[in-house]
Amino acid sequence: MQTLSSVVLRAVIDELSLPLLLLSNLRVIYVNPAAERLSARLKQEHGTQLRILIRDHVEAVGADLERGPVVSLVTAENGETFYVHVNRLPSDSGEALALVTVRDLAPDRNAFKRRYHLSEREAQVVDLVLxxxxxxxxxxxxxxxxxTTKKHLTSVFNKVGVDSRTQLISKLA
Known part of the structure; x- marks a missing residue:
């Protein structure tokens, strides 16, 4: 099998629409363009620092990484929710390398809205429940x-086939 050069590999990573960060000993050493865009948006709209959010999260799950990759639902200060995937990478130098990808729930919410034929208002209510x-x-x-909120939630529960907020969140996540 042919190995990829670092230039080709970096070009591939830079083209990903998935935000990706690389940390060394809890210090961010690489951020792809998708992560830069997410970082800029969070900072501009909500004053949230993505790098700090990710660093703190990686530090919090550090011990769990010994058992394998960690996937968490992380809520930023502004209430926006993300799936954060953290993987420990091998290192010959002994540094703690972590590869972090961040996935916004919004695309999943749009698919959820279409799948269950939710109105725009019902989708907004679901977003705030999350x-x-x-x-x-x-x-x-x-x-x-x-x-009115309760009526929207009842309609959502009926369309989705759940009986509680917990079941709704479970089904969406």
Whole structure:
């Protein structure tokens, strides 16, 4: 099998639409363009520092990496939720290398909306449920009453075939 040159490999990684970061001893040493775009968006829209969020997360799951890759649902300060995949990479020098990929839940939410024929408002309610908001906070955010929020949730539960927020979150994640 032919090996890829580092130039070709870097070009492939740079073309990925999936945000990817490489850490060495908890220090970010490489960020692909997709991760740079995500970082810029989070900083501009919410003041969230992606590199700090990822570094802190890798530090928190460090011991778990001994058993293999770790996949977590991570919520940024702004409430935005991401799947964060952390893999330990082999290193001859003894440094702790970690490859981190970040996947936004939004594309999954859009697929979920289409699959279960949710209205735009129902999809917005689901999004806020995933961020941990209660009916009152969802209502305030969307400019609707808690009762209307409850009606939307009941409709979502019926369309999806679940009975609770926990089941809904499980099905979506």
């Amino acid at each position: 961020r941990g908001l209660g009916n009152r906070d969802i209502g305030t955010t969307l400019g609707i009453t808690p009762g």
